[in-house]
Amino acid sequence: MHDSGRPTESAAIAAELIAVIVAVTDGQPRVLTIGDGFRLPSGPFVSGHRSLQAGMRSWVEEQTHHPVGYVEQLYTFADRDRTDAATRRIVSISYLGLTREIRAAGNLGASWQSWYRFFPWEDRRSPGPPMAEERLAPPLRAWADAADTEAERRDRRQRLAINFGLDGERWNEDLVLQRYETLWEAQLVAEAGVDGGGIPGQRMLHDHRRILATGIARLRAKIKYRPVVFELMPPAFTLLQLQRTVEALAGRLLHKQNFRRLIDQQDLVEETGEVTSETGGRPAKLFRFRGEVLAERAVAGSKLPVVRAV
Amino acid sequence: MHDSGRPTESAAIAAELIAVIVAVTDGQPRVLTIGDGFRLPSGPFVSGHRSLQAGMRSWVEEQTHHPVGYVEQLYTFADRDRTDAATRRIVSISYLGLTREIRAAGNLGASWQSWYRFFPWEDRRSPGPPMAEERLAPPLRAWADAADTEAERRDRRQRLAINFGLDGERWNEDLVLQRYETLWEAQLVAEAGVDGGGIPGQRMLHDHRRILATGIARLRAKIKYRPVVFELMPPAFTLLQLQRTVEALAGRLLHKQNFRRLIDQQDLVEETGEVTSETGGRPAKLFRFRGEVLAERAVAGSKLPVVRAV
DNA sequence: CCAGAAATGCTCATATAGAGCATATCAAAG
DNA sequence: CTTTGATATGCTCTATATGAGCATTTCTGG
Structure with a gap:
């Protein structure tokens, strides 16, 4: 509370826990879903829960019977338009979890979905013109041109160039959320109201696709400076398997020799x-x-030109 | 809610918003506090708030009369032992804000405190043996040696080496939170129960010092890959002023020429x-x-050996 | 005019990153 | 038993980025 002395008159709200649980199987990054495959595991935070994370774990295990391994908090939000039966505001706390898929039959209708089913344009591993340019660019450009003022048109075009790697800009795989939000703004995703303008990509319940986008973005950024990929690997693996896993997450192909050099420069692995x-x-x-x-090592490095031993 | 069909039976909880508002003045990084200077601006999230961020902004402005500029979410937690008057669980959502200090007289007892008042060991700008080695290392080593098993002793020593830059390891300024938590575990901070074992550093209300540590850590990490320092600068500034600001945040001195090279390589500034x-x-x-x-540019760069133009 | 304090210009050695070329080593097909 | 297809591995070469310093230039205040 904001003042330990006097009691707060805060309105009651409900807190919800949502989990993005990721595994990589058969070269596909997958997310754990429940029900019809369009919703993420979730449930209310209740007083019986030891902590937010513990509550999230217990919901996932209850709803999917799948163990959760490495976990980190993603983001908290409170959509204005979402309330529960008692019309309380709902605060949603989302988590990202990494595991290895366990193939157990019929666990409650829980299932693993390739995340590219929801974001097909994020998979750029196959050769040929990427979907961002083929399918997304035309309607997005139309949206940019439809802006009222010339200034706004320029802004939109530049934003498209950066977010979708158009007009000579390079594709940045980390901008998953920005891309989804731009598509939303351009009324090109089904959640935004209309039917999504024929853009491929399965929608999800409520704002679950946005949460998934947040999780993918976080994971893609994180694999670059923290050795979290290994949470997704079996105890023993080949370097190519490791590379394929990273490629699945990043949605792009990597240079094999340089990848190997990177791995052993950092002493991340040892031969079995x-x-x-x-x-x-x-x-x-x-x-x-x-x-x-x-x-042994905290992390990577500086980027600040520090001065040593003053 | 976790199921749009049936109503959830979630227990009522209270949500609190807490702000870490940072400015750099006179070469010191400062945090905005209220009351006696040991607490961060905060207040309950209520249904009248448009969003979490809007609620946070309005509490800060109400309690300090200080405008808030750039803002990002920090972390959400639910301490087991904190409940409000109605013994509801409290979920705290914390934010980091960056501004420039406005010197207005007597605004409600709000005041700016150098954050090194709470974390003196984090300031390593002055020459001479740093506090981490002089004052913290001895009691920390004693704590490590007091572990029950040899394995645990080794773990603790290695953790100290990394977190506090001992035994030949380099100081990593980003590990603010890890250091605070280690000190807590070693019973060396006042919040942990006893008097803090004579370690310097002012305590704060509740877990506010931990939240501040989280904010400092986030900011120190972020200035390395995103140009957020400029949120703290006046409209026009010299390169040395800019450098001093970064040094204040990072708690260490930078190499002047290399700093300048870095700045203009990135086209971050232009002459007035x-x-x-x-x-x-x-x-x-x-x-x-x-x-x-x-x-123009999304951010910095990869770290993954991608292959271009497949 | 001189000392002090920065601002600026440059240089050099050492990493790191991006791209490829060339071999080595196996399994399975023929 | 040889060939083919698939990797696994070794190395090289070129940019660029980073860490450390040295040397000048340009002001302000005695």
């Missing part, structure tokens, strides 16, 4: 001593994650 | 055409922030 010849071709060495690095 | 000779010495050119870069 075994090899596998699963995939055909020269058998690959198996590696395991060196969990110690989490303790 | 004027010069100032305020500080003595050769007059410095005045610069202004090129706000356009926010639109």
Whole structure:
């Protein structure tokens, strides 16, 4: 409360916990859903919960029977237009979780959905002209041109260039949320009211697609400076499997040799001593994650030109 | 709610908004406090608020009469042991705000406090042996050695080395929260129960010091990849002033020439055409922030060895 | 005119990142 | 037993970025 002395007259509200649980299987990044596959696991935060995170874990486990591993908080929001049966405002606290998919039959209708089902334009791993340019750019440009003033038109065009990698700009895979929000503004997603203008991409319940976008964006940004990918890997894996996992998340292909150089420069993995010849071709060495690095090194680095030993 | 069909039976809870408002004045990073200077502006989230952020802004303005500029969400938590008068669980949503200090007399007892008053060990700008080594290391090492098992002792020592830059490790200014939490665990901060073992650093109300630590950590990390410092600068400034501001935030000195190189490599500023000779010495050119870069470039860069033009 | 305080210009060595070329090593097909 | 298809691995070369300093220039205040 904002004053320990006097009691607060705060209105009652309801708090909801929502989880974006991610795994990568068969080269696809997947998100854990319940029901018909269009909603994320979620439930109210109640007094019995030890903490927000504990509450989220228990809802996920209850609704999906799937264990949750690594977890971090994503974002909290309070949509003006969402209230519960008692018309209380709802505050939603979202979490991002990383696990490995466990294939158990019929667990409550919980299912794993490729996240590119909801954001097909985010997958740029296959060669050929990307969907952002083929399918999204035309209606988006039309939206930009439809602005009232010339200044606004210019703003919109520049925003499109940056967010969608148009007009010579490079594609930035981290801008998942910005892209979704731009599409929303241009009335190109189904949640925005109309039918979505024929843009591909499955909609979700309420604002769940926006929350998923937030989770993807966070994860794509995070794999660049923290070794979180390993939460998604089995105990032993080949470097190519690791690369394929990162590619699945980032939605783009990586340069193999440079990827390997990056990995071992950082001492992230060590050989198990075994090899596998699963995939055909020269058998690959198996590696395991060196969990110690989490303790050994805080993170990457500065970007500030600090002066040493004053 | 987690199911749009049936009503949820969620318990009522109270939501609180807390703000960490930062400004840099006279070379000191300062945080806006109310009352006796040991508490952050805060208040309940009520149904009249348009959004969480709007509610936070209105509380800050009501309690301090100070305008809030740039804002971002920090973290949401629910302390088990904090309830309000009606013994509802409290969910606290914290925000980080950046402004420039306005010196207005007697505004409600609101005041700006140097954040190093609460975290003196975080200021390493002055030469000489840093406080982390002089004052903190001994009791921390004692805590590490007091662990039950050898394994736990080793873990603690390594954690100290990384968090506090001991045993040859480098100081990482971003680990503000980890340091505070380690000190808490070692019973060296006043909030942890006892008197804090003589470690310098003013305590705050409730968990406000932890929230401030979260804000400092976020800001220190963010200035490295996003041009947020400019939110703290006046419209025109010299490069040295800019550098001093970053140094105040980071708590360490920067290499002047390299700092300048970094700034203009990124086209972050442009000359106003004027010069100032305020500080003595050769007059410095005045610069202004090129706000356009926010639109022009998304951010910094990859760290993933992507392959171009497949 | 001189000392003090910055502002500025440059240089050099060392990482890191982006792109490719060339081999090595296996499984399975023929 | 050889060929083909698929990787796994080693190395090289070129930009660019980063960390550290040295050397000048340009003012203000005695």
